[in-house]
Amino acid sequence: MLNQLLFDLALWLDAQQWSTDLHESYYVYNWVESTHVLTLIIFLGMLVVIDLRMLGYIFKDVPVSKVAERLDKPMMFGFAVMVVTGFLLYYAIPVRTTTSIWFRIKVVLLIAAGINALLLRNITKQENLSWDNDPVPPRRVRISGGLSIAFWAGVIMTGRMIAYDWWDCHKAMPGFMYWAAGCVNELAELD
Amino acid sequence: MDLLFLFEWIDTSMLAEISKAYGGVFAVVQTFHLGAMVLLGGMILVGDLRLLNITMSDIPAPVVLKNTERWVGYALVAIVLSGIFMMSAVAIKLYYNVFFLSKMVGLFMGVCFFYLIRKPLLNGDHSELNPWSIKIIAVTSILIWFSVAASGRWIGFS
Amino acid sequence: MNKKLLERMSVLVSVAIVVGWGIFWGTQVVAVQEMLKLAYG
Numbered sequence: 497m498l499n500q501l502l503f504d505l506a507l508w509l510d511a512q513q514w515s516t517d518l519h520e521s522y523y524v525y526n527w528v529e530s531t532h533v534l535t536l537i538i539f540l541g542m543l544v545v546i547d548l549r550m551l552g553y554i555f556k557d558v559p560v561s562k563v564a565e566r567l568d569k570p571m572m573f574g575f576a577v578m579v580v581t582g583f584l585l586y587y588a589i590p591v592r593t594t595t596s597i598w599f600r601i602k603v604v605l606l607i608a609a610g611i612n613a614l615l616l617r618n619i620t621k622q623e624n625l626s627w628d629n630d631p632v633p634p635r636r637v638r639i640s641g642g643l644s645i646a647f648w649a650g651v652i653m654t655g656r657m658i659a660y661d662w663w664d665c666h667k668a669m670p671g672f673m674y675w676a677a678g679c680v681n682e683l684a685e686l687d
Numbered sequence: 688m689d690l691l692f693l694f695e696w697i698d699t700s701m702l703a704e705i706s707k708a709y710g711g712v713f714a715v716v717q718t719f720h721l722g723a724m725v726l727l728g729g730m731i732l733v734g735d736l737r738l739l740n741i742t743m744s745d746i747p748a749p750v751v752l753k754n755t756e757r758w759v760g761y762a763l764v765a766i767v768l769s770g771i772f773m774m775s776a777v778a779i780k781l782y783y784n785v786f787f788l789s790k791m792v793g794l795f796m797g798v799c800f801f802y803l804i805r806k807p808l809l810n811g812d813h814s815e816l817n818p819w820s821i822k823i824i825a826v827t828s829i830l831i832w833f834s835v836a837a838s839g840r841w842i843g844f845s
Numbered sequence: 846m847n848k849k850l851l852e853r854m855s856v857l858v859s860v861a862i863v864v865g866w867g868i869f870w871g872t873q874v875v876a877v878q879e880m881l882k883l884a885y886g
Contacts, residue, residue, distance in 0.1 A: 534840065537724065537836065653718040656714060800862070804859075823856055827858075830863055837874075
């Protein structure tokens with residue numbers, strides 16, 4: 497049912513003229529995509545420095561909260577650009593993206609990374625962290641930092657894989673894959 | 688100097704047999720290349736933003752530069768190795784691609800600029816330096832590396 | 846090399862790169878954009 501809902505949403509977006517214009521544009525789509533990929537450097541570049549501090553591999557003489565706080569603004573600026581360009585990329589090619597297994601895994605990883613980041617943010621925003629000045633933070637913080645890097649690496653990988661058509665809906669796949677990717681028309685044909 | 692022979696050699700190497708045959712492996716290596724780009728770009732950017740006083744202004748600039756430069760080295764190794772793998776798959780096409788040439792020139796400039804100018808001049812004390820010199824170097828660094836990253840993406844468009 | 850000399854050289858090289866490389870790279874991007882327009886126009 498969720499698959500049908502998402503597919504209908506994608507069809508509705510696809511029917512809009514701006515969606516077609518964006519997809520078929522000479523320059524704009526390329527610039528949006530390039531901006532999305534390059535802004536990774538700003539967003540995840542700052543984040544990886546914070547995560548490496550969480551793991552105790554960098555800026556060991558600087559308090560963890562200070563590193564996180566100082567890099568927060570550029571990181572959030574990068575995040576805002578990623579969200580806007582990301583939405584535009586989805587909007588340009590909504591049906592294929594919605595039924596892309598890679599995109600779906602990417603969304604799951606984004607949510608996981610977001611939850612992890614929020615939990616970590618809540619910890620580091622506390623006053624008088626006992627371990628703030630420790631060169632190597634406690635285990636739970638290190639695990640969170642490591643998970644963050646892993647989740648975001650996954651986001652990069654799945655994001656790149658969206659362009660490959662190995663598991664596009666028109667390909668022959670096991671029935672389970674049609675369901676996982678939300679290939680509504682192919683699922684209907686199987687019945 | 689015509690480097691076509693070099694590209695032809697890479698194009699027919701054993702590495703090229705692997706990179707051309709397995710699209711999945713190529714894709715994974717490219718992801719690795721992107722991750723290395725994030726690490727490289729991020730570490731350089733943090734340093735340059737500090738030099739421009741945009742971020743981490745209460746941490747001494749030499750401390751920021753010193754902490755990030757080790758990771759720049761690791762990222763460069765990763766990015767060059769993954770780059771060579773990918774290049775072997777499409778060597779002849781790259782030979783004729785102006786953005787690939789741009790990227791290599793930019794990469795060479797970027798590495799030289801980092802190790803021969805930015806590092807020796809700015810690793811020590813900044814008090815004797817003109818603040819504008821520092822800012823010009825930071826801006827130049829950002830511009831060079833931006834052109835490398837953008838050229839990389841534009842290889843695909845041209 | 847003394848620091849003052851390195852500083853001056855660094856600034857000169859930087860300005861040369863920003864201007865020279867900036868112009869070259871910019872013209873390449875414009876050239877490819879025009880080519881895309883011709884190819885798909």
